[in-house]
Every structure is written in C-alpha cells, then in structure tokens.
Amino acid sequence: MPSFELQIILSLAVFSTAFVTGKLCSLFLLVSSEAGRYRSLDGLRGCLAISVLIHHSIIWYLLLHGRPWSVPPSILMTEIGQICVCLFFMITAFLFVGKLLHSRDKKIDWSSLYRSRFFRIAPLFFANLAFVLLIVALQSGLQLNVPWNKLLKSIGRWAIFTIPGIPDINGHKDTYQINAGVMWSLGYEWLFYVTLPLIALILNGERRLLWLLGSAIASATIFHYTHDIAIDSMFAGGTLAAFLVRKKELVKLLKGPVYSVIAVLALLTVLLLCPTAYALKPLILLSFVFLVVASGNSFFGIFHSRVSIFLGEISYSIYLVHGLVLYVLLNCLVGKDKAATLSFPAYLTFISLAVVPLVVILSTLTFRLIEQPGMRLGKRVHDPKGQLVVAPLVAD
Numbered sequence: 001m002p003s004f005e006l007q008i009i010l011s012l013a014v015f016s017t018a019f020v021t022g023k024l025c026s027l028f029l030l031v032s033s034e035a036g037r038y039r040s041l042d043g044l045r046g047c048l049a050i051s052v053l054i055h056h057s058i059i060w061y062l063l064l065h066g067r068p069w070s071v072p073p074s075i076l077m078t079e080i081g082q083i084c085v086c087l088f089f090m091i092t093a094f095l096f097v098g099k100l101l102h103s104r105d106k107k108i109d110w111s112s113l114y115r116s117r118f119f120r121i122a123p124l125f126f127a128n129l130a131f132v133l134l135i136v137a138l139q140s141g142l143q144l145n146v147p148w149n150k151l152l153k154s155i156g157r158w159a160i161f162t163i164p165g166i167p168d169i170n171g172h173k174d175t176y177q178i179n180a181g182v183m184w185s186l187g188y189e190w191l192f193y194v195t196l197p198l199i200a201l202i203l204n205g206e207r208r209l210l211w212l213l214g215s216a217i218a219s220a221t222i223f224h225y226t227h228d229i230a231i232d233s234m235f236a237g238g239t240l241a242a243f244l245v246r247k248k249e250l251v252k253l254l255k256g257p258v259y260s261v262i263a264v265l266a267l268l269t270v271l272l273l274c275p276t277a278y279a280l281k282p283l284i285l286l287s288f289v290f291l292v293v294a295s296g297n298s299f300f301g302i303f304h305s306r307v308s309i310f311l312g313e314i315s316y317s318i319y320l321v322h323g324l325v326l327y328v329l330l331n332c333l334v335g336k337d338k339a340a341t342l343s344f345p346a347y348l349t350f351i352s353l354a355v356v357p358l359v360v361i362l363s364t365l366t367f368r369l370i371e372q373p374g375m376r377l378g379k380r381v382h383d384p385k386g387q388l389v390v391a392p393l394v395a396d
Contacts, residue, residue: 001062001073002344011054011080013352018050019307021360026310038291041091043303046311049318050083053359055081056180057351060326064340069177081269082277083286085185086234090290092192093238094245097199101242110197110211111308117193119378121161121186121316124370129158132179135327136172145171163187163225180323187226192235194218212333230278241294254295263292266297290373317363317371325359 002010058077063069071078100108133155144151154167162183166176177181198213200206226232247252253259266285274282297302311318330339334350342350 002058004074004076006344007058007074009077010057010348010351013348014052014054014057014356015047017356018053018311018360021357022046022307022311025309025360025364038294038296039309040296040298040303042085042312043305043308044293044312045091045315046308046313046318047153047302049311049315049322050356051080051084052182052319053322053356055084056182056323056326059180060330061344061347064330064336065357069174069181072391075273075275076271079272079274079277079282083267083270083282085231086237086277086286087290088185089178089231089234090194090238090241090287092189093235094290094294095238096192096196097203097239100196100200100203101246108200108206109203110208111117111331113196114193116378119374120371121189123374124317124320124366125161125186126159127366128179128183128324131170131324132158135178135332136169136175139169140172140374147319158183161186161190163190164224165225167344167359177318178262178324180326182319182323185321187222188231191219191222191226191232193228200266207372213360228278228339233283234278234286237283237290238294240287241291244291251295255297256293257300259292260297260299263289263297263385279293290331311360314360314363314367314371317366320360321363321366322355322359325362326337329355331357336385 010209028185055077058072058074059069062072069079117152151170154169157164157167158169163186166181166184168175194215197206197208197211198219201212223232234247234318270277270285274285276282277286293299293303302308329350330336339347
C-alpha cells in the first residue's frame with residue numbers, strides 16, 4: 001500500500017486535474033453550471049464523484065499488484081469511497097423527503113414521480129450496461145461460453161439495476177470490475193424510492209391503498225436483496241436534515257465559518273479514524289456534516305464554485321463512467337502486466353493526466369448526449385400542470 005503521503009498527493013493531483021478539466025469542459029462544451037435551490041449540495045456532488053474515482057484508482061493499483069478487489073488496507077482510501085456513498089444517499093433522502101414535506105397540502109402524482117426517476121437513471125445505466133456487454137463479447141472472442149438461459153439470466157439481473165446481484169456474464173470472471181461495480185448502489189436508491197408512498201403516509205397521511213400496497217410489496221422485494229441495515233440507515237441522515245433545514249435560525253447559524261471548521265474536523269475524524277463509514281459513530285458525524293452543507297454552508301467557497309457545481313451536474317456520469325475508463329485504459333490499452341510494473345508515482349501520473357481528464361470529458365459528453373435527452377423525455381412525459389414535480393437528481 002502506498003504511503004499516507006503518496007495517498008494525499010494522489011488525491012490532490014486527481015482533484016486538481018478534475019477541476020482544471022471541468023473548467024475547460026464547462027467553457028468549451030457548453031454545459032451550463034446553473035446551481036439549484038441547494039447550491040452547496042450541487043457543489044458537494046462533484047467532489048463526491050471525484051472521490052469515488054480516487055477510491056477505485058487505489059483498488060485497481062492494489063489489484064494489479066496481486067490483492068483481491070476489496071476495500072483498501074488504508075482507512076483514508078477506504079473512507080474516501082464509503083463516505084461518498086453515504087453522502088449521496090443522504091442527498092437523495094434530503095431532496096425527496098423535503099419534497100414530501102413541501103407537498104403536504106398537494107396531491108402527489110406517484111406515476112409521474114416514478115417515470116421521472118426512470119428516465120433520469122435508466123438511459124445512462126443501460127448505456128453503461130451495453131458497454132459492459134460489448135467488452136465481455138470482445139474479450140470472449142464473440143463466443144458463447146455458457147448456456148443461453150444462463151447468459152440471459154445474468155444479463156437480466158444486471159438489467160434490473162443489479163438489484164438481485166451482479167453475476168458474471170458469459171463466464172467472464174469478475175465482470176463487475178469492468179465498471180468498478182458501481183451499479184450496486186442503485187439498488188439501495190430504488191429501495192428508497194419505492195418506500196416513498198409509505199413515508200408519505202407517515203408524513204402527510206397519504207392513504208391511496210394501491211400505491212401503499214405496491215410500495216410495501218416492492219420495498220419487501222428489494223429489501224430481500226439489499227438488506228444491509230447499516231447502509232440503509234444512511235438515508236436517515238438526509239431525512240433528518242430535511243426536517244431541520246426548515247428551522248431558519250438553525251440554518252443561519254450553520255452557514256457560519258465556525259461550523260465549516262467543525263464539519264471539516266468531523267469529516268477528518270471519519271476519514272482518518274473510522275475503519276468503516278457504515279456504522280453508528282460515522283453515521284452521526286456524517287449526518288452532522290451533511291446538515292451543515294444542506295444548510296447552505298459552502299465549506300469556504302468550495303461547494304459554491306462554478307467548477308464544483310459543473311462537476312456536480314455531471315456527477316452521475318462521472319460515477320458510472322470512471323470505472324469503464326479505468327478498466328479500458330489499465331486492462332485493455334496499457335495491459336495488466338505492464339500496468340503492474342508502474343511505480344506508484346508513475347501510476348499516480350497516469351491516473352491524474354490520462355484517466356481523470358478522459359473521465360471528465362466523456363462524462364460531459366454522456367451528460368449532454370444521454371442524460372439531458374433522457375431528462376427532457378421524462379419531463380415531456382410527466383409534467384402535468386398543478387401536480388407535484390420532483391426535480392431530477394444529478395447524482396444518484
């Protein structure tokens with residue numbers, strides 16, 4: 001495992017390159033950087049997506065040197081990935097519970113909400129899956145290595161957002177490594193989405209029987225496969241924040257620079273001292289950090305910068321694209337054997353100057369060519385006048 005100092009250098013180099021590339025993409029590829037109502041959350045998303053890339057870069061380095069695909073033997077490099085997943089889940093809960101609280105006197109159009117979610121998540125997801133299948137086909141020599149029924153079953157499991165698991169496809173060992181296995185988190189996202197009618201029952205007294213019954217069945221079905229309570233509990237931090245940000249005096253207090261410092265210290269505690277983010281102590285600390293950001297604290301201006309907001313806008317693409325880029329460049333272009341001979345400084349340079357710019361550029365393009373058309377299609381389908389409309393999330 002590289003030294004702590006080299007881990008820090010890698011992180012700073014990746015962020016620097018991502019911000020520079022993001023700045024150029026926002027200028028030349030004409031993707032707007034318009035912040036939404038929660039500007040700090042828009043900026044946070046971009047930083048989270050880049051942090052996940054750092055996490056998987058380290059996992060790939062260790063894999064090339066004989067270690068299995070697993071969390072790194074470094075608290076910093078483990079937490080830089082797990083914290084991001086937790087905060088992404090909190091963002092989801094915060095925005096949707098906030099919408100439910102805001103709509104207490106309105107009728108919620110559930111069919112529109114779920115169509116909106118599908119068109120927001122599915123287009124890029126299926127594009128990602130198609131690329132995975134292409135790589136599997138090419139590396140299998142266009143040969144069928146398993147029975148047709150087994151092949152179709154494995155693809156089917158991937159196609160329903162990997163909720164039932166992420167099996168190998170066509171006998172391709174460790175297929176999930178092609179996109180760094182990032183799709184696993186979507187199962188937990190969908191679990192939260194399908195529980196929304198039940199949450200609305202508690203918050204708003206929403207009592208439409210068919211939606212409640214469907215929500216209960218869907219929740220139980222997905223929970224059967226994604227039943228990690230520690231991960232499910234991460235949505236609680238965002239739910240709590242959705243209530244607390246309605247208190248104006250608290251929000252005004254948490255925007256202050258003192259709470260920026262306290263939140264940074266809390267975040268560093270999890271990054272450096274907690275072996276896993278999926279436990280009670282880090283959940284409490286991360287919930288506090290998230291509340292400070294959700295209150296509008298910019299963390300010394302970082303989350304309000306134009307480039308952070310731009311990276312936040314394309315963060316879902318970064319999340320799904322970076323694993324593919326790592327796999328193709330390290331496994332196919334450079335080759336595993338040659339990549340394994342790179343010293344860590346050389347590997348760091350390769351990640352910073354080749355992988356990161358390509359990820360940001362491709363993510364900008366997939367946002368423009370796949371995500372935005374999907375969102376527009378979803379709006380055309382689901383935007384009935386006078387009913388609750390949930391704005392699409394950038395980083396799910």
